[in-house]
Amino acid sequence: MSKKKVYVIMDRQEERHDQPWSSYHIETSKRLDVIYERLKESGLFDDTRIEHLPRREATEKEIQSVHTERYVEDVKSTETMNADQQEAFCSKYEDIFVNSATWKRAKLAAGSAIDLVTAVAINRIPGIAFIRPPGHHAMPDEGCGFCIFNNVAIAAKEALRCGFAKKVMIVDYDVHAANGTQECIESMGDNVRLISIHRYENGTFWPNMPQTGIYHNYNNTMNLPLNTTGLTDSDYCALFSHVIIPSIQSFKPDLIIVSSGFDASLGDPEGYMNVTPAGFATMIRMMMNTGIPVAAVLEGGYFLEALAADSEWVLKALLGEQIPQINPEPINPAIADTISRVLSKYEETSFFRKVQELRKLIGQSPIEDDVKQTDYKGERTVHAPYDTRGIYTPFADEKVNKFKDLLRSLLQSYETIEKPDIPCVFKYVNTDENFLDVQDGQLLIGSGKAVKLFVELLFISALDPQFVSDSFLDVKDTDFDSIRFGDGLQSLGSIPTFKNFPLLQL
Ligand SMILES: [Zn+2]
Structure with missing residues (x-):
């Protein structure tokens, strides 16, 4: 019998949480349908390497470990409301909708996140939960941005409470700020940390909160705010190489929970970014390469074709393909x-x-940020009663079709993944102090301190940690024969940060 390699929870939505009062919304129950259909069609859903975990409703006690009793009772009361009452309820919170299925589906989402994270933490096998409503904007006392309960914060809290993990890192690459998670974990102390990559545009992008910039007073949150759109796989992977993976290495968590929103995908009407399925798979793989178990939980993602393809490739990454x-x-x-x-x-x-x-060694001045506190130029003008209608308009068909074509050709190119001929190797050469060169896919380095430090940083940030140890720099020159990068399948040129290391101006 084949060994199970990945846990999956797929909510099949017997009752549907959808906005009842308007014809168009981007966060719909179709989102999980397209993921399910894609995984079925590709055969992944029935793959024997996957263990499907049952869904479970979170208990009110579990939800109240993060949310206030008042708010939980408030959500509960929507189950028996009529549509007018439900819409009036929603105007109390920023950009959420509820119907009579919401209470149950929100409990299922939170409970499924808990059970996935628990299974991943105990058995050290990665997993992903395809659930909704999403959670990362939900704050302790209020729903926000389509989110009812903060699924990842509740799951992190349970993992810590039950002793399944001692330290948890939450990585959120959803295109929106994890403002809710930031607030929900604030009181959990330093055993939980959050890193959130998100559109920020100096605070002019939703949720327009100063706390989603770099400078804020939440001690266990690190924000990576993006001040422009159109960013690519290389840009996102640079953040992983230079900040996220090193931060994971420094923090040494025993569990990574990923708030896996796919709205940074190319073609997404919310993100305006260009991350591809390969990009998401690479980010997941980089986190898996730390050797720490990874539990991914769906958040946003509104370009349905991309959402399905991203889910498929992230699952393949989790499977180790x-x-x-x-x-x-x-x-x-x-x-x-x-x-x-x-x-x-x-x-x-x-x-x-x-x-x-390293900057000092190569004659560059240390990085100093002389613009602290001034990165926020936004303004937060919304307040209750919040709008409940007409917030979203779809892209024009022509635009959507262009993105569909682009995605289709990308996915076709994935059908013939070839192993590169030349494995990427590292070779020590006994030559000039700070010699550094690439020849035939090999990284050649000299014996100087600066070049060694540079390579060490590259290894820490981009490569398989089994080759990185504290004694890296102490290895005798002659002992260094060759080192394979990652799983040996990457070439140097595929590590975009190598040629574009933004910190060093090489
Ligand atoms: Zn989002």
């Missing part, structure tokens, strides 16, 4: 700016200290 290489592209200057500011704020961690040290 070979994933398509991302297209290496020059990194957007806005990413370098975000990374520099974040490094400046968090320079006490070893990775960030090493970057500073």
Whole structure:
């Protein structure tokens, strides 16, 4: 019998949580339908390597570990309301909808997140839960942005309470800020940390909250705010290489929970980003390569074709299958700016200290952020009663069709993933101090301190940790023969940060 490799929870939505009072909304029950259909068609759903976990409703006690009793009772009361009452209820909270199925579906989403995270933490097998309503905007005392209960915060709290994990890192790559998770975990102390990548545009993008910038007073949240749109796989992977993976290495959690929203996908009407299925799969793979169990929980994602394809490839990444290489592209200057500011704020961690040290060694001044506190130029003008209608309009058909064509051709290109001929190897050469070169897919390095530090940072940030140890720099020159990058399937050119290391201006 084949060994189970991945846990999956798929909510089949017997009762449907959908907005009852308007004809168009982007967060619909179709989202889970398209994921299910894609996984069925591709055969993944019935793959014997997958263990399907049953769904479960969270208890009120579990939900109240994060949310107030008042708010939980308030949501509960919607089950028996008529549509007019439900709409009036929703005007108390920013951009949510409820119907008579919501109470049950929200409990199922939270309970499923708890059970997935528990199974992943105990058995150290990765997993993903395809659930809705999403959770990462939900705050302790209020729903927000389609989110009723904060599924990942509740799951993290339960994992800690039950002793299934001692330290939990939540990584949120949904295109929107994890403002709710940020608030829900604030009181949990330093055993939980959140890193959120999101559209920010200096605070002019929703939710327009100053707390979603780099500078805020939430001690266990690190924000990676993006001040521009159109960002690519390479940009997102640079954030993982330079900030997220090193932060995971520094924090040493025993569990990673991913708020896996797919609205940074190309073609998404909310994100305006260009992340591909290969990009999402690569981010997941980079986190898996830390050796820490990964539990992914669905958040947003509104371009249905991309949502289905992203889900499929993230699941393949979780299964350990070979994933398509991302297209290496020059990194957007806005990413370098975000990374520099974040490094400046968090320079006490070893990775960030090493970057500073390296800059000095190669004659560059240390990163200093002289614009602290001034990155927020937004304004938050909304207040109750909130609008409940006409908030979303679909893209024009022509635009949607263009994105569908683009996605289709990308997915076709994935059908023939070939292993690169030349495995990417690292080779020590006994030559000039800070010699660094690439030849035939090999990274050649000299014996200088700066170049060693640079390579060490690259290894920490981008590569399989089994090759990285504290003694990396102590290895005798002659002992260094060759090292395979990652799982040996990547070529140097596929690591976009190598040629575009934004911190060092090489
Ligand atoms: Zn989102």
